[in-house]
Amino acid sequence: MIDRTTSNIPRRILALRSIFSSNRAYREFEERFRYLLERRRTEIDADTVAEARCIALIGASGSGKTTAIRHMIATRPDLVLGDPVSGRLDVASLPVPTPATLKFVGQTTLAALGFQLQRERTAQTIWDMVKGHLHERRTLFLHYDEAQDLATHQTPKEMTSVVNTLKSLMQHPVWPVGLILTGTAELKTIINHDAQLARRIYPIELPRLDLVFDAARALRLLQLYAERAGLIAGAEVTTTEFAARLIHASAREFGLLIELVIAALEEAMLTEAEILQTGHFTAMFRKRAGCIDGLNPFVASDFEHIDSRRLLDLGGDA
Incomplete structure (x- = not known):
């Protein structure tokens, strides 16, 4: 029997919000992630280094893309999301900060990996540290939410630096990391800025x-x-x-x-x-x-x- 008293309404609403409704785009997203995850683990077991790939989940505000990625990460029992002993973090997830300068995004990524900078560093040094911590924590995927902000107010030169940084994560010679980018239609600007980046991305769009x-x-x-x-x-x-x-x-x-x-x-x-x-x-x-x-x-x-x-x-x- 459902408690219909007004004092219990917040709990009833919370229960409704915990329901996840799937759709075709989510199933495609989940299938692609599962394949890339299995491929990455196979490569690690075989002591093979291969270039990683990226999934871009694109949809308007309110389409459900952020809910989709959170649900997928939370409901996969095979993902280790912060082992207290080994420090293993299979997926690191964070929103793109504002302002989305390459340096600030790097600092925020380090923080998501559990490392706080104690003194000023250059953008190049920060991203070298990011790659080192991704390796140390055995991170397989790095997720950026609101990834379209990476292209906001960027000059062509700055956009090229952003794209090159994303590619360098997937092409790391020791520990390549897959990317998940969730964002609005403006994310296509980043994807289509560089043909080499585009060919490494599996785009999935949430239809209206x-x-x-x-x-x-x-x-x-x-x-x-x-x-x-x-x-x-x-x-x-x-x-x-x-x-x-x-x-x-x-x-x-x-x-x-x-x-x-x-x-x-x-x-x-x-x-x-x-x-x-x-x-x-x-x-x-x-x-x-x-x-x-x-x-x-x-x-x-x-x-x-x-x-x-x-x-x-x-x-x-x-």
Whole structure:
């Protein structure tokens, strides 16, 4: 029996957020990572040094790419993520810092590997240290989230230095390290900057949802989450028209759609409802975006013309 008291709502929401919903792009990503991981381990066992490879997972904000990499790393029992005795760290994961200068990214990478610089060093020295610590910790993959920031405000010369540094990690003569880059479409700028880098990358793009073709899938997810929350999905939120409204409200992004469904379920819980209705989505979006109902995709008749990412839209000029 589900505890429906309002004091238990945070725990119920946390349980919903722990659900992971897979999709085609994630399965492709997981399969590619598994192959590269097995290949790398085989090379190590054979005492062979071979050039590593990179996976680039590309998607808009809200597509679910960060959740995907976190889930994959957390659910692979064969990954060692910080052995207290050996110090082994199969995958080191970190967001690209701001500003994304080559030197600062190197410092942040060292910190993710458990080493803090005590005095000033040159960028070249820092990256030499990064490579040494990757070897010492037996790191197989280095993951940079928001990797598109590596290209932000970079001159052509600086971009070339970034690309050369990434290649040098995969081409290290003693301990080559595979890369995982997750980021928005701007990440393509880095990938396509250098043909030698591009040929070492397996690109996977998270597609946007389609109002028609993904409607049934959106409804299945809605009903799944409602069931896990102990609520009934009302008839009005299980129509293809409502699915189109939900997909548009989520800016056609998979991860954001799930986020909105959970937020609507929370709204229903707060009102102690047992049936999830359109009104819960309407109230949730109103709070989330701060918009008038005429610009709420769960209310407006011409919802497809609404910019669902825009906040505090009162219908006037920006």
